[in-house]
Amino acid sequence: MTAVAFEFAAGGVPARADATQGSPRVLWIDADAVSIEPGLDMLRRHGFEVERADSAAEAQPTLDARGCDLVILETALPDADGLALCRKLSEAETAPVLVVARAADTLDRVAGLEFGADDVLPKTTHPLELLAKVRALLRRAARQARHTAQAELETWRFDAELGYVTAPSGRTVRLSPADAALLRALAGRPGVVLHRDALVALLHGDGATAGGRSIDARVARLRRTLSACDGAGDMIKTLRGGGYLFQAQVTPRGGMAA
DSSP, X not given: OEEEEEEEEESOOOGGGOTTSSOOEEEXXXXXXXXXXXXXXXXXXXXXXXXXXXXXXXXHHHHXXXXXXXXXXXXXOSSSBHHHHHHHHHHHTSSOEEEEEOTTOHHHHHHHHHTTOSEEEETTOOHHHHHHHHHHHHHHHHHHXXXXXXXXXXXXXXXTTTTEEEOTXXXXXXXXXXXXXXXHHHHTSTTOOEEHHHHHHHHHOTTOOOOHHHHHHHHHHHHHHHHTTTTGGGGEEEETTTEEEEOEEEEEEEEEEO
């Protein structure tokens, strides 16, 4: 049973789409270094790279470089309106914003949410709760980034029965039956290294004796044809040692056929 159609998109989700991987970078903007030290220490001990800024001006170079995964912001800043900065960061969508406000100032915490903060915590929050909140915000941001990246990927459609490949621009090429069979074999195993012998077996059955060099010629011909379809041929990668890999995100479509 094989899929009768495939949709495939070049490449994959950008590495930074998941900020929970590696060492997430946190920018903490707060002039009160003493009161936030326990939170800073907690984040650093759990693998976060934390940069602290006393003021909006001191934080600006990092913000301009988009060099952080999350911003923790005290709204009472010595040189700027913290709520206005919160709104600016929220509108720019560069990173999630967690506002830390004075525990007794309920209106300040409510205002933080109204001005675009992703969440608000009292400044007296236990460091463990702060750590959990930061992790939750980064997980949420990672999910949103993955969904956005996947939605923005340009997608080709391959009709495996008729042999048509249609590009995101609408450009269409018609493959020969042999080329369509080869693309079907590749698209059915995205990200899998297929050596010449494996491709011969997929195309001609186990025990087939077609030469490996003939497979090279077929792959080259398919790549040339697909390259005329908005560069789809670039998804077929040649690997040292006689292997090929279809580097794309592939979704079978259109039901199944014998």
